Amino acid sequence: MEKGGKLFHPGLSLDCVIFGFHDNQLKVLLLKMEHTDHWALPGGFVYKDETLEAAATRVLQERTGINDIFLQQFHVFGDPARSDRKYHSNRLKKLGIEAEKDHWLLNRFITVGFYALVEFSHVTPTPDNTSVACEWQHLHNIGNLFMDHRQILGKALETLRQQLNYQPIGYKLLPDxxxxxxxxxxxxxxxxxxxxxxxxxxxxxxxxxxxxxxxxxxxxxxxxxxxxxxxxxxxxxxxxxxxxxxx
Amino acid sequence: MEKGGKLFHPGLSLDCVIFGFHDNQLKVLLLKMEHTDHWALPGGFVYKDETLEAAATRVLQERTGINDIFLQQFHVFGDPARSDRKYHSNRLKKLGIEAEKDHWLLNRFITVGFYALVEFSHVTPTPDNTSVACEWQHLHNIGNLFMDHRQILGKALETLRQQLNYQPIGYKLLPDxxxxxxxxxxxxxxxxxxxxxxxxxxxxxxxxxxxxxxxxxxxxxxxxxxxxxxxxxxxxxxxxxxxxxxx
DNA sequence: TTTCATTGCGTCGTTATGACACAATGATAA
DNA sequence: TTATCATTGTGTCATAACGACGCAATGAAA
Known part of the structure; x- marks a missing residue:
């Protein structure tokens, strides 16, 4: 949290839309945020010498326990107003970190969206240190999402639809x-x-x-x-x- | 060049693949670089309070003279090894700028690829301050490209192919x-x-x-x-x- | 005036598509 | 044990779409 500014590529994050299929329903793996009824896409930052794909793979491994995961980059979200700086400054305050005005987390962030396809039963949902729970939610029954994550999810679904005939979507989502x-x-x-x-x-x-x-x-x-x-x-x-x- | 670090979003650039159609050939607008036989895609940086699309539109306006341009983001290129730091440090030296080790241009850059479709006859090719010429080249007869620009061009073309039935490609490329x-x-x-x-x-x-x-x-x-x-x-x-x- | 590559329009047999019928299956309820 | 019934496996049929190709009209150049 304090060293992030030195470790990570500045102003760059990634968010993952993790799709699974279970009970004849398409589901998305989401993180429940602390002290609110908001949910967030699993995301993270990119180390200074790390490829985007490696960073996404790392994040996905941490949230699902799966090593060899299928993922595709699908869009970059770069609206200057997309960041929720108030959230981060509150969070830093709670953590007892002096939130200087130029703290790395308080700057504008561009985020790269990845979608991942996983076999539902192989996943062990695991929250990260910003969240209190990690759960599958039905695609058609998703609660409040953080920041522009609803838009990111929408774009991921649109991409999935477009690539249905070009990606092994059935193979990756269904069991053997x-x-x-x-x-x-x-x-x-x-x-x-x-x-x-x-x-x-x-x-x-x-x-x-x-x-x-x-x-x-x-x-x-x-x-x-x-x-x-x-x-x-x-x-x-x-x-x-x-x-x-x-x- | 000196103030870039303060003006632009750090470690972020964009590159544009500008397609045009003339003489029954698909063409790409490229910049001829100084002192080499290399060509580059028109690109630029993103101001700290600017959307990616606005930045791309700005770059495209400067290179083509066209204001209302059709463009689509298609991929992010984030390989840590993609930057050519030697090129930038040489260039800074020639410009008489002291290239400190942490100069903003010498860091790793992530680039967002955009493709643009323009009506050939409306374009006034205009070089930028890093290039000596701005010219159309036949898609199938393109010389040496800078850095990973060949890969970016390839991905743009692949995207164009995939979106042929979903984007007004004919309308944007052909004359009335x-x-x-x-x-x-x-x-x-x-x-x-x-x-x-x-x-x-x-x-x-x-x-x-x-x-x-x-x-x-x-x-x-x-x-x-x-x-x-x-x-x-x-x-x-x-x-x-x-x-x-x-x- | 002839030549000839190109264009406009059409044919034909095959395949793909959408809409639907009907029998087989197998857990559940009578 | 038997009847029920939603679901599944397979097939039919008329129509539309597709790929391959024929042929006459055009219009600049020979």
Whole structure:
């Protein structure tokens, strides 16, 4: 906190939108802030000799426990008015740090937005030293967000939608074995619209990127759907050209 | 040069890839650097109270003379090794500025890449104070580029390709009146592949975003092609959904 | 006046798409 | 044990879109 000015690249931060999929819902990992009902995206600063990607990877490792994480830079947020200097100066005061006017945290910050795709069950949510909790929240039921984090989240989702045919989004978000309805719900959530069940299945199968397993998912009421897994080699090859047809 | 440290956001720059279309070729506006055969993307720094977009707009205005320019942020380049500190320290020496070790220009810089689309004939190329010339270069015949500018250009082109169905790329790059073969060549250059002339025309017409004029383009050898202009209202409406089918 | 590359418009067979029908499944309730 | 019923697997069908290609019209240059 005191040495940050010497350690970090000045006026630069990053924020991560961490997506997970569970209970047939797209979720985002958020940090609950102290003394308010506000939530924040996991973020951090960039060491002076660190790449942006390394910094993001480090932050993501700390919040999720996952080392090898899929992430993509998607936008820079640089509005001069985006910083909440009052928050930082209050926080410094509480920490007993004399908040000189030119304290490194009180300057303007540009932030680089990253989105990350993780397998929900592999994550161990871990708060950082500015937060009191780290929890998954349903994408469509998110409370008050800090600063411009709502805007950052929105842009991340928009990017996810655009890259659906070019990034291994299903592969990174779903567990090894999943059902066709689960995959479809994921697509529907990201796209924000309903898709026809039968046409979805036909198209997905036509790509040749799925392997249908002998097993079915027992346990739910009604007919047990087959389990699928990705044929990773073919998936990646198909993504190079983009999944044809689009959604 | 001396006061930059106080005026600008520290360790932050931006670089612009300015695309234009002329002589049936996609071109990029570059700056010729002094004393070398290297070229550089037009770039600049961000004032402490300026948005990134405003800074890019300012830079673009200075290099092209155009005020109302179309630009899009596309990527941040943050490799710690990307800066060429030797270049800056030499330059400072030549300018007679004592290059203290902690001179603001000698620190690590993160740069935000913007691409801009301009109507070629509206541009008045103007060098900045670090360059001896400002010229259009053919996209496929570009000389040595400074630092990581080749990589930045590559990423810009990749982004352009991805956004072809979502941004008014034809509208921003072509003059008010243009022929179908010109539009097709633009698409072919961006996509990097040949398209069937007749199918291209059919698809373009089916979008309903073009208005065929009564005039033809006389002067070239062979049959005179019709001139077209964009129906801007319909174009923009179609872009919201993305031009269907893709290329 | 002829030549010829280019342009405008159209054809044709195939494939992809959207909308929908129907039987099979399997946990739950009767 | 049997009936129920939402859900799943598979298929059909008419239409639209697509890729490949043919051919006549044009207009500057030979």
């Amino acid at each position: 074995k999943f059902t066709m309805p689960e995959l479809q719900t994921l697509y529907e959530t990201i796209l924000g619209k309903k898709l026809d069940r039968r046409n979805f299945q036909r198209r997905m199968n036509s790509y040749g990127i799925l392997r249908r397993l002998k097993e079915t998912r027992k346990g739910g009421a009604h007919k047990a759907p087959y389990l699928y897994s990705f044929n990773l080699r073919k998936y990646q090859q198909a993504l190079l050209e983009g999944l044809q047809g689009g959604w | 009146k243009f022929t179908m073969p010109e539009l097709q060549t633009l698409y072919e250059t961006i996509l990097g592949k040949k398209l069937d002339r007749r199918n291209f025309q059919r698809r373009m017409n089916s979008y309903g975003i073009l208005r065929r004029l009564k005039e033809t383009r006389k002067g070239g050898a062979h049959k005179a092609p019709y001139l077209y202009s964009f129906n801007l209202r319909k174009y923009q409406q179609a872009l919201l959904e993305g031009l269907q089918g893709g290329w």
